[in-house]
Amino acid sequence: MIIIILFLMSTFYLLSFFLNKFTTSKLRPPLPPGPTPLPYIGSLISMLRxxxxxxxxxxMMDETNTNxxxxxxxxxxxxxVSDPNIALEFLKDTDRIFSSRPDSMSAYLTSGGYLNTALAPMGDHWKMMKKIISSEILSVARHKWLLNKRNEEDDNVLRYIYNQCKTNLGVTKGLVNVRIVGxxxxxxxxxxxIFGSRYFGKGRADGGPGEEEIEHADSLSIILVYVYAFCVTDYIPCLRWITDFDGHEKSIRQAILTARKHQDSLIDERIKQWKDGVRTKQDxxxxxxxxxxxxxxNASEIKAQILDLILAAYVNVSNNTEWAMAEMMNNPKIFDKAVHELDLVVGKHRLVHEFDLHHLNYIKACVKEALRLHPVAPFNLPYVTTADSTVxxxxxPKGSHVMVSRIGLSRNPEVWDDPLTFNPDRHMKGDKEVVLTDHNLHTFSFSTGLRGCPGVLLGSTMTTMLLARLVQGFMWELPPNEPHVDLRENLQDLAKAKPLVALAKPRLPQHIYPTLHNA
Known part of the structure; x- marks a missing residue:
């Protein structure tokens, strides 16, 4: 059956090729440079190898010397695409043609059938969900409404690290895994x-995650690995009905099932509480x-959108904070400069809060430089073209999948001087406030255009607050016999190859910490 299908596919390809060859105008612009494809399968074999x-x-982009x-x-x-000017043509100048999402097995399953915002194709549902997210969920007014809950978690992470420093000193020698913290x-x-509680289960007495949270976090990591992960059946859709060619579908289905096991029951219970009149106040x-x-x-739309929000928040903040801390610890002058700014703006007799962020330009510059040099993913989520166009x-061609290279933009030597060096000062522009967005796409922090991230305010606040609390609250040293931080990347992704593990010691007056210890 497979041989027959492949024969029919090859025949269809050849007919299409010759028909296209004889009907296409000679004035038609060329495709961008790239490898010569094989009939029908294109470069799939090379991709798999x-x-x-x-x-x-x-x-290939480096070898071909193309952007x-x-x-x-x-x-x-x-x-x-790895050039900001070309990327802007796609995402701003002609974004109505390039703002939809391609059909993908992983995206379909993750979004519950394209019921969320990030993965849904352009259409009425996407417009509805984007409006809800922008005006009801991630608006400035909602951000202010949720301030107390964010404050609780800002305190809790400090309490957790403080407990690691004190109660576990004899076992771990005060070592803290910064990746786990993030x-x-x-x-x-x-x-x-979202749920009004930091734990699905009981959590740990020291403020750390319990079994339920660890299982949930592991499932989120797996989902993020497989969403738009160059799956063969996304490019030859008929194979979806025959085989799970590369095992992606089995892995992501199980991870989604695990993640939603913890989330969906809470959503169903809450819907029932409102329906029965047990709950009457929004919290x-x-x-x-x-x-x-x-x-x-409906319940399915709520569940899909909540998983969307959780996935977006989970990896971005932790990846940025770990890389920023690693780079800063490798350059004590940068770390000392960040400490000095915090001591000058906030002092040592109270904790840094969100109202301080406006004045913490150097901390924000460290966050922005980590976003630039160490983006969370090599590409943005792909776009699909809805019409033939010229860029x-x-x-x-219509139906093309367009991917903007985050590392191509942010490590571009034509845009950045010494692009592989961590240098927060490059973002300091006199008295001008440092912002994490970049609508010129010299870095790909929160994208731009119709598909720009609506969570800019929340994401920026969480990332900057976490780094500020870590730098203000503790002195950080490398473990014995480690003269510097290993800054190598994973082969399979852009995460740090080895989690950052460092010795943390409280640096603020002791009376500040017990209030957190007993929270």
Whole structure:
């Protein structure tokens, strides 16, 4: 059966090729440069032989000396872009053509059938969900409403580290895994904002995650690995009905099932409480979702959107904070400068709070430099073209998948001096406030255009507050026999190859910490 299908596919490809060859005008612009594809399967064999795919794509861009590359995978043109001006053509100048999302097995499953905002294709549902998220969930007014809950989690992460310093000194010698701290902070924060509680279960007495939270976090990590992960069946869709070719579907289905096991029961219970009149006052974002009237969301839409929000918050904050701390610890002058700013603006007799962030330009510059040099993912979520178009003098056929390279933009030597060096001062512009957004796409922090991230305010606040609390609250030293931080990346992604583990010692007056210890 497979041989027959492949024969029919090859025949269809050849007919399409010759028909296109004889009917296309000679004046049609060329495709962007790229490898010569095989009939029908394109460069799929090369893709499978060169894992991880994102490093293969960037290697080809370097070898071809191009900032826009075209690879045909199956019957899909995949366009990779590493130049900010070309990226702006896609995302701002002609964004109505390039703002939809491609159909993908992983995206379909993660979004519950495209019921969320980030992964849904352009259409009425996406417009409705974007409006709800922007005006009801992530608005400035809602951000202020949730301030007390964010304050609780800012205190809790400090309490957790303080407990690690004190109660576990004999066992761990005060060593703290900064990656775990970042993941715990971001997942606790988003749970507190959505569900009103930082734990699915009981958590730990020291403020750390319990079994339920660890299982949930592990499932989120797996989902993020597989969403738009260059799955063969995304490029040859008919194979979806025959086989799980590369095992992606089984892995992501199980991870989604695990994640939603913890979330969905809480959502169903809360919906019932409102329906029965047991709950009458809105206290968190789940209450807001349930009580939106125009239009009213059903349970499936709420569940899909909540998973969307949790995934977005989970990895971005922790990745940025770990890399920022690693780079700063490797350059004590940068770390000391950040400490000096905090001591000058905040002092040592109270904790840094959100109202201080406006004055913490150097802390924000450290966050922005980590976003630039160490983005959370090699590419943004892909866009799909809804019509033939011309960008940078090249033909971009309808149905192409367009991916903007985060590392191509943010490590571009034509944009940045000494691009591989961590230098927060490059973002300091006199008295001008440092902001984490970059609508010129010299860094790809929160994107831009119709698909720009609506969570800029929350994401910026969480990341900056976590770094500020870590730097203000503790002195950080490397473990014995480690002269510097290993800054190597994982082969499979852009995460730090080894989690940052460091010795933390309280640096503020002792009376500040017990209030957190007993919280």
């Amino acid at each position: 060169n894992k991880p795919t994102f490093r293969w794509i960037h290697r 826009i590359l075209c690879i045909r995978l199956g019957n899909v043109y995949v366009i990779s 993941q715990q902070y971001s997942s606790n924060m988003v749970r507190k904002l 968190d974002l789940l209450d807001v979702f349930i009580n939106i009237n125009n239009p009213r969301l 940078a003098g090249y033909l971009i």
